[in-house]
Amino acid sequence: MRAQSPNSTMGKRTLRGNSKAKVYTLIWLLLVCTPRVDSSWWYIGALGARVICDNIPGLVNKQRQLCQRHPDLMQSIGEGAKEWIKECQHQFRHQRWNCSTLERDHTVFGRVMLRSSREAAFVYAISSAGVVYAITRACSQGDVKICNCDGHKRGQASDQRGNFDWGGCSDNINYGIKFAKAFVDARERMVKDARALMNLHNNRCGRMAVKRFMKLECKCHGVSGSCSLRTCWLAMSDFRRTGDYLHKKYNTAVEVTMNQDGTGFMVAEHDFKGSAKNELVYVENSPDYCLMDRAAGSLGTAGRICNKSSRGTDGCEVMCCGRGYDTMRVKRLSQCECKFQWCCTVQCNDCEDTVDVHTCKPHKRPDWLDQT
Template structure:
């Protein structure tokens, strides 16, 4: 399936203020990520600068949206809501303020941070480069104060900062400028929740950087090590945000009108890494145009699993149909010297269960 048009739609939905008139125009902007800039001529501030002066950065941002979407679909592949990119569903999800909305915002902000940072390291952006930290640099002093940094710093032997680390601060900054700029002057509950979840996604990348080192010395000895900072694999970012999704806290507006509090007095106030929401999620069992639910009819399930991917839960108690399908697989593989593997093609039967 061609993903690019719907991913562009996600990008547009995430960076444009939620207004009734936007959805009329935004539904047509599905062919080019640059349209987020071309169709919004009254842009101001940092977002306008990116649109008008940094087209290469805009391309990396679009890649980041794809990174986030693929990870979202992986994390929710076995759940009733499977992070579908079908526009009639996703648009409704993003209009609401559920757990699912929070995860989409967080993983997309993380994906943009990740893609822009990686582009800096690879030299694909003229606006930035890799992060060349030094033992006397201010960046090191600031970084070393974080808890995760102290856990990952080398504890044995002599070492020094060097090499070409990931410039995550640049990626963090550009993700915030592009995704948060349209909402900075608003203080309604949906905006506060969105900005919080965006930051939680970015922090899942920046605050979990790891240290990598290379040895220097004669005959393979490790007299001195040069170390640099590297982003975690994005799968780890997705896993971390998925855990936050499972433990997300429901919030309500506070009396001052500029912040939020948890719905119940016994609920622990959310931290910067936690995801939050203000609306309960639908059950996603049946199609519902109002909520964006596509239902689970036709989804494949696992009849032997008691978990969320099991037929009982995924099919919402409606039952499931079973059929036997045949598929071609490689079999009877042989290794031939040197260096070739030859296989036969076999037909195997596979049981497929689908929700009614």
């Protein structure tokens, strides 16, 4: 066997060192050399478990300290971020703005979040709700050291079905809300302007939305499961309920303006009656999102699939902004002629269908609004 010379070994180490240096430089450029906007913590969802607190752009000192102190919670937040972004995209799948995310962009949604619009209001609310949900779930499942499920409820209580005993271990929603408030609100509390107040308000609405749908879960005791005795605890509902609720709030969001002393909001609509305390609020009107406009963060609707027969937001007339649509015949495979086989399977055939798919036409002169 031929021995390697020290120079050869040193050369290979140098090459490996150079390769690592290039990788670290690339990561640093990706994380740092991008414009800073609010809520860069959303990018934790893209970084995942290998999050390096010092390298996340846009975190304020308090957020960075919480990140360093609780890396296990940051991992939960990262997983939760993927869930609430997916929920946002589900809620807006039939609308011109469809909660699109941008690859390799730590702002996640791009310039569309720079405007204090209804869309920004929804994103801040659903993201805040997502943190509450993720932290609460991690506590209850025993995934983190700092918290666990809530065992404080003791004694008897009653509901429409009668009396029950508190038992088991409830989801620790109060800790989830407390941590989400400390982490998510930290940046907004450093600024005193209309956008910061708007974000704080919508963050709170998101947190309260998760708590709103806490449900009672029970276990029956008694002879042959007669349920003469019940042991119950509180659990979070599926996150879809929170998403549905906040999407309704998006549709009825209230336009507001900052009051003269800069401490709160005034409702802009004089005919508005009631309180905006539990409503999503916004300051600026939204663009129509019909055409690509990079300055506004609009991707446009060219090429979006639309429903020819619908009169709603997913209909071709609304989705395509009156530009018309193209129709393409495509073949799709689906399961059909399914039969139950004893015992106990269902067997289906593969059937091929030809369907029409409608997509929005592009603007005749898209370069007019394709701003750089």
